[in-house]
Amino acid sequence: MDRALLVGLNIGDKDFDSSMEELKNLAEACEFEVVSILTQNLAHPIAATYIGRGKVEEICDIEVKQEIDCCIFEDTLSPVQLKNLQKNIKARILDRTGLILEIFSKRARTREAKLQVESAKLQYMMPRLIGMWEAIGRQGGSSGSSSNRGIGETQLELDRRWIQKRNAELRRELEAIEHDRDIQRRKRSDKELPLVALVGYTNAGKSTIMNRLLAMSNREEEKQVFEKDMLFATLDTSVRRIETVSKKDFLLSDTVGFLDKLPHALIKAFRSTLDEIKYADLLLEVVDVSDERHTEQMRVTDETIRELGAETIPRIYVMNKCDKLEDNVDSSQGKTGQKFTVKETADRIYIAAGVGQGIDELVDLIQRRLYGGNKTAEFMIDYAHGAVAGELSEKATVLEREYRPEGLYIKAEVSDYIRTKYKEMII
Ligand SMILES: Nc1nc2c(ncn2[C@@H]2O[C@H](COP(=O)(O)OP(=O)(O)OP(=O)(O)O)[C@@H](O)[C@H]2O)c(=O)[nH]1
Ligand SMILES: [Mg+2]
Missing domain, CATH: 3.40.50.11060 (GTPase HflX, N-terminal domain)
Incomplete structure (x- = not known):
């Protein structure tokens, strides 16, 4: 080491x-x-x-x-x-940025993550090339004579050109991947399932929550995501369907975690991965409450969410790892989570996903936020949008339905989520 x-x-x-x-x-x-x-x-x-x-x-x-x-x-x-x-x-x-880039390049597994990291690294290296060449020159034992310097400068120019060319290639490839993702996203929104996005500081337990919800919907074998006690275990975005017995299904996305002073080059390079958050109907902001810096980490997460333009999306704060809080540790047995009970306040829920506590309660809360809040609303649906009527009869209680010349009239008891989604059809 x-x-x-x-x-x-x-x-x-x-x-x-x-x-x-x-x-x-x-x-x-x-x-x-x-x-x-x-x-x-x-x-x-x-x-x-x-x-x-x-x-x-x-x-x-x-x-x-x-x-x-x-x-x-x-x-x-x-x-x-x-x-x-x-x-x-x-x-x-x-420096801090160089170190974070190094971790990201060690962790990158998918093609997209690898390309994104390479692009961020090149952006970071470009203005620092001179210093790097000097360091290499000296380590090679050269005396810095004028002839050597000449070689260094030619090399520097070649390097610069190579980097610019490579960066252009990377951008093209990333754009192609982003295009595919866009198509997938559109396919998903055709299916009309609400999207819930896990966000939060790195190592807070996002992937663990994703895996517990998958286990609950009996889909874990094929679809588990990678969870581990290390910073930046996850670098890409995965979206999975969570199926529940009550049929109030939703899509859940897990993505790269945030960090204070995350290098600008990285945010830029990971923009398309992080952009997924913007399309969510509900954010689950996961917080490791057992970390003494968690208030600061929440500030960083909130700031990053704002930068991504997702601050208006409804949010639940998922206070995770409650089993590790001192009050909940039984010191006589050295066991965690002994005295811990799941609790819920207006906008937050206290759970311990790692030990499987609070998962059912979390799912229930998500479903209430997505499908609950029932109020009566009247819709006028253009005949071209027949699918909307299908969705309403599936996810709402239809009270009246009438075929009118201007479109299909439906009066139904609907959730907040449906009401916001089709607000332009409400009369
Ligand atoms: N004690 C305890 N550990 C937990 C809990 N939830 C998650 N962990 C552990 O915390 C570590 C990080 O969990 P992950 O789910 O990989 O965290 P993440 O937020 O996805 O992290 P990144 O992908 O790195 O951003 C793992 O070792 C988990 O086992 C919990 O409720 N209690
Ligand atoms: Mg993760």
């Missing part, structure tokens, strides 16, 4: 400690062994080197003594800072 030194600059941010803790988790998720942590307090970062001169020397010292392979900086370094630091530090330098 590669040995890493973490470097953090505290500019008076109250969340500094938890940011460093998260960086450590990220480093471990990337299979680094964190052997040392170095921090500095400053009013603002130094433009040229991010941290102070003295600290750079300290790093040089530690890297030799502790055989450091990689220095990981807590924030994003500018191309100039990276270049200057790499002049002094022999170990590889990664």
Whole structure:
């Protein structure tokens, strides 16, 4: 395992400690062994080197003594800072963005995720090429003579051109995939099932909830998604049909988790994957309540949902991992979840999906939100939209039906979801 030194600059941010803790988790998720942590307090970062001169020397010292392979900086370094630091530090330098990109490239499994990660990496590398070439030149033992520099510059130009060409190829391929997804989405909306989207911070338990709901609908063998205790276990979007005995079926989507300061290049590259959220009828915002940073994580999730333009979609907060809360741990037996009971308030539900607690209650809540809230409404349906009438008789209680010259008149008791969906047909 590669040995890493973490470097953090505290500019008076109250969340500094938890940011460093998260960086450590990220480093471990990337299979680094964190052997040392170095921090500095400053009013603002130094433009040229991010941290102070003295600290750079300290790093040089530690890297030799502790055989450091990689220095990981807590924030994003500018191309100039990276270049200057790499002049002094022999170990590889990664910043927060570089580290996250590295994790994503290790995790990417589907073709789309791989292309998206590659595109994000190229965007990130482009302005940093000079620094990288200098580092490679020096590590190769070159003296930096003028002839070598000449080769470096030619190479730099070639690299730039190659990256631009490759980026164009990637964009084309991703557009083709997105087009296919669009077709699938349209096919799905033809089936008229409501779409429920799982969203939330990475490792909150989204995929676990998806799998429990699949198990409940007896479809788990073929359709289970990957769940694991690591950051960014999921990188793609899966949509599954959840079948229930009450026939109030819905589609459920599971997608990539969020993270504070998620690199801009990544959000851009993953846009089409994340866009799925926008088409949802209901969001399930999954929160790991046992994580002491969960309030902050909810803020990040809410912000990301806003950025994706999905803030007006109705939402349920699913407070997960309640079994791990201190109040619920039976210390005499060291067992979790002993005293825990599922509870529900206006917009949130407290569950523990990992130990199968609260799943039925969650499904019930989803169904009430999608199919409940019955009120009488009158529809005038154009004869060209016959399918709507079919959906109403399936999912609502039809009270009156009349064929009129201008269209089919239906009076029915319908849920909030149907009412919003066909609001332009309500008279
Ligand atoms: N104790 C406990 N662990 C849980 C619970 N729910 C999920 N977990 C565990 O938390 C870890 C992460 O779960 P995932 O479902 O993969 O999380 P995710 O939100 O899909 O994460 P990403 O795909 O990485 O964004 C797994 O090891 C789960 O077993 C729970 O209610 N209680
Ligand atoms: Mg997941």
